[in-house]
Amino acid sequence: MNKIPVSVLGATGVVGQRFVRRLASHPYFDLQFIAASERNAGKSYAQACEWRLSGKPYAGFADHKLVPCDPGMACTPIVFSALDANSAKDIEPLFAAAGSLVFSNAAAFRMDEDVPLVMPEINPDHLDLLHLQRARRGWTGGIICNPNCTTTIALGAIGPLHRAFGAEGVLVTSMQALSGAGYPGVSAMDSTGNVIPYISGEEAKVEAETRRILGTLAGGLVTDADFKISAQCNRVPVLDGHTICLSLRLAGKPDAEEIADALERFVPGTSTLNLPSAPQRFITLRHEQDRPQPRRDVEDDSGMTMHVGRIRNCPVMGVKLVILGHNVERGAAGGSLLNAELAVQKGYLPDFRTAVVSGSIGTDDLMARGQKTFRELQYTNLMQNSEALGQDGIASSNGMEKELEIWK
Numbered sequence: 303m304n305k306i307p308v309s310v311l312g313a314t315g316v317v318g319q320r321f322v323r324r325l326a327s328h329p330y331f332d333l334q335f336i337a338a339s340e341r342n343a344g345k346s347y348a349q350a351c352e353w354r355l356s357g358k359p360y361a362g363f364a365d366h367k368l369v370p371c372d373p374g375m376a377c378t379p380i381v382f383s384a385l386d387a388n389s390a391k392d393i394e395p396l397f398a399a400a401g402s403l404v405f406s407n408a409a410a411f412r413m414d415e416d417v418p419l420v421m422p423e424i425n426p427d428h429l430d431l432l433h434l435q436r437a438r439r440g441w442t443g444g445i446i447c448n449p450n451c452t453t454t455i456a457l458g459a460i461g462p463l464h465r466a467f468g469a470e471g472v473l474v475t476s477m478q479a480l481s482g483a484g485y486p487g488v489s490a491m492d493s494t495g496n497v498i499p500y501i502s503g504e505e506a507k508v509e510a511e512t513r514r515i516l517g518t519l520a521g522g523l524v525t526d527a528d529f530k531i532s533a534q535c536n537r538v539p540v541l542d543g544h545t546i547c548l549s550l551r552l553a554g555k556p557d558a559e560e561i562a563d564a565l566e567r568f569v570p571g572t573s574t575l576n577l578p579s580a581p582q583r584f585i586t587l588r589h590e591q592d593r594p595q596p597r598r599d600v601e602d603d604s605g606m607t608m609h610v611g612r613i614r615n616c617p618v619m620g621v622k623l624v625i626l627g628h629n630v631e632r633g634a635a636g637g638s639l640l641n642a643e644l645a646v647q648k649g650y651l652p653d654f655r656t657a658v659v660s661g662s663i664g665t666d667d668l669m670a671r672g673q674k675t676f677r678e679l680q681y682t683n684l685m686q687n688s689e690a691l692g693q694d695g696i697a698s699s700n701g702m703e704k705e706l707e708i709w710k
């Protein structure tokens with residue numbers, strides 16, 4: 303298959319850098335545009351931010367010029383958004399309206415009833431909400447969200463157990479890594495040797511998103527799963543990896559052994575799709591009494607597997623366990639990529655955009671498909687920003703100018 307051109311919005315941040323590293327060698331996607339705030343547009347990736355990950359610095363994109371988060375500048379069929387919720391609220395709809403499928407990590411649209419909130423292994427069918435979204439909003443693209451990082455990791459166990467037995471009540475107590483707060487995040491003075499028992503908005507997100515993802519899609523809308531869930535979220539001095547203690551009351555009152563068996567036997571909704579970012583094992587069961595631990599376990603399987611351990615009977619709720627997952631990989635960049643791979647496999651990609659940007663169809667075909675306006679929008683934006691973009695911008699706009707000439 304031809305690789306699909308993609309962009310990353312918010313590429314300088316904690317999540318954005320992980321997107322760039324993953325996309326540098328992705329079998330479906332070709333990273334074309336790296337975008338950040340206006341203040342960094344025109345700078346090289348290396349000038350705009352400090353690379354904070356292992357491996358090749360800037361994943362080989364050090365000299366790549368940053369563009370602003372504008373659909374005319376970063377126009378690709380698929381866009382990965384690592385923007386904060388405030389910026390995402392304004393920017394993501396512009397891309398969706400211009401025809402891009404936006405895979406968003408932000409909270410801005412997660413709970414909108416026509417926006418798929420998807421964890422591929424648990425509720426791949428909810429992608430179908432995209433039809434409603436496009437019909438209602440008149441978009442040719444769309445917005446697809448992955449859950450908040452803590453929700454994602456808690457769902458690693460709650461999801462399979464709800465499917466196997468039916469949840470009646472869930473208590474979630476998180477110990478969340480510092481990287482979850484972005485960069486520079488919580489100051490060293492506040493976090494070192496400390497536990498902060500408050501993360502703004504987090505508990506409400508975990509409670510609402512979990513019920514939504516485990517809800518049922520019927521009649522074009524999702525009805526939330528009907529069980530009580532209560533979350534307490536804490537920031538702890540760990541770099542990467544959220545550890546979550548779960549206590550569950552489940553129908554039929556399964557014991558610890560039955561819980562381990564159900565987790566072992568869970569078949570993810572993606573099991574036959576061979577998605578490139580899927581972990582070898584959705585859940586890794588740990589039998590040692592002192593695991594999982596973030597420092598030792600969180601990077602396993604590129605941070606995409608989730609570790610479940612300490613499964614015990616609970617005298618209050620029935621069963622309890624500990625689950626660990628990588629908040630920035632499984633809970634953000636990797637999870638979002640998995641959603642995009644699923645959407646591509648399921649045929650949700652607006653095909654003309656792939657063709658336009660990859661050049662796999664000719665100018666005549668483009669005209670026939672009425673996409674001249676799309677190219678013009680690109681060109682206008684390039685011209686407006688050509689000063690900031692320097693030589694790269696001029697080269698691109700010259701190319702587009704020639705293309706537009708043919709259309710005249």
Ligand code: NAP
Pocket residue numbers: 311312313314315316317318338339340341342351371383384385386387389407408409449450451481482483484485629630633634
């Ligand atoms: P971050 O490190 O603070 O990065 C934010 C990014 O957004 C930067 O690239 C920044 O670009 C860009 N940005 C800020 N204001 C902008 C504007 N007005 N216009 C365009 N770009 C703008 O944040 P993060 O931790 O990577 O989180 C990104 C998103 O993912 C958030 O919505 C967050 O809630 C979500 N998320 C994070 C995690 C996690 O574990 N960190 C997990 C799940 C979900 P500049 O450098 O140019 O300012």
